[in-house]
Amino acid sequence: KKTNPYQVTEWYRSVIRTQIKPGDLCIDATMGNGRDTLFLSQLAGPSGCVLAFDIQQAALDSTKALLQEHEHLAPVQLLLDSHAHMSSYADPGTVSCIVFNLGYLPSGDHSIATHKESTIVALEQGLELLKTGGCISLCIYSGGDSGFEERDGVLDYLKGLDSKKYLVVLSCYYNRPNHPPIPVIIYKM
Numbered sequence: 580k581k582t583n584p585y586q587v588t589e590w591y592r593s594v595i596r597t598q599i600k601p602g603d604l605c606i607d608a609t610m611g612n613g614r615d616t617l618f619l620s621q622l623a624g625p626s627g628c629v630l631a632f633d634i635q636q637a638a639l640d641s642t643k644a645l646l647q648e649h650e651h652l653a654p655v656q657l658l659l660d661s662h663a664h665m666s667s668y669a670d671p672g673t674v675s676c677i678v679f680n681l682g683y684l685p686s687g688d689h690s691i692a693t694h695k696e697s698t699i700v701a702l703e704q705g706l707e708l709l710k711t712g713g714c715i716s717l718c719i720y721s722g723g724d725s726g727f728e729e730r731d732g733v734l735d736y737l738k739g740l741d742s743k744k745y746l747v748v749l750s751c752y753y754n755r756p757n758h759p760p761i762p763v764i765i766y767k768m
């Protein structure tokens with residue numbers, strides 16, 4: 580299937596591609612249908628490792644099926660748990676890249692979505708788990724069923740991050756109407 584290079588997923592993946600090398604440990608904080616899990620496991624390769632979180636069993640099932648269609652991937656642990664517990668699964672300073680794709684699965688139940696409080700806890704833990712030079716990719720959605728609370732809370736949190744330790748780069752679809760997604764990259768310096 581042909582991908583649209585202007586889609587937000589392609590935008591943040593173009594950055595992630597420059598960050599991950601074979602053998603790395605990566606985390607997909609919002610597994611969903613597993614497309615980011617697959618992407619991370621392709622980059623980390625058989626000598627790497629991916630931890631993938633979701634709170635819906637259906638996400639684990641569809642991700643497992645997707646991964647089975649591919650080869651030469653990093654081993655993936657599919658975890659039925661909130662990303663707010665990610666610090667129980669990895670050691671501080673060991674992770675190269677963490678991906679958050681916030682909100683709900685468009686094809687699923689829109690009421691099962693990420694929330695400001697748990698997202699911020701997960702970001703705090705994720706920053707501890709990252710190694711120096713690693714990054715978090717965070718894609719924020721708003722409007723419609725997502726509302727604005729999570730977007731506003733997360734942006735406030737990011738604004739307060741210590742600028743000596745972290746570089747936060749926000750992109751925006753400047754001329755796109757309504758409430759376009761906001762891709763963010765947080766680098767641990």
Ligand code: SAM
Nearest residue numbers: 609610611612613614615633661662680692693
């Ligand atoms: N990246 C996914 C993909 O490629 O298909 C799409 C992710 S979707 C926008 C958001 C996902 O986050 C949903 O599957 C939802 O169940 C999950 N989610 C919501 N709250 C969560 C939490 N606290 N911990 C982990 N996953 C969560």
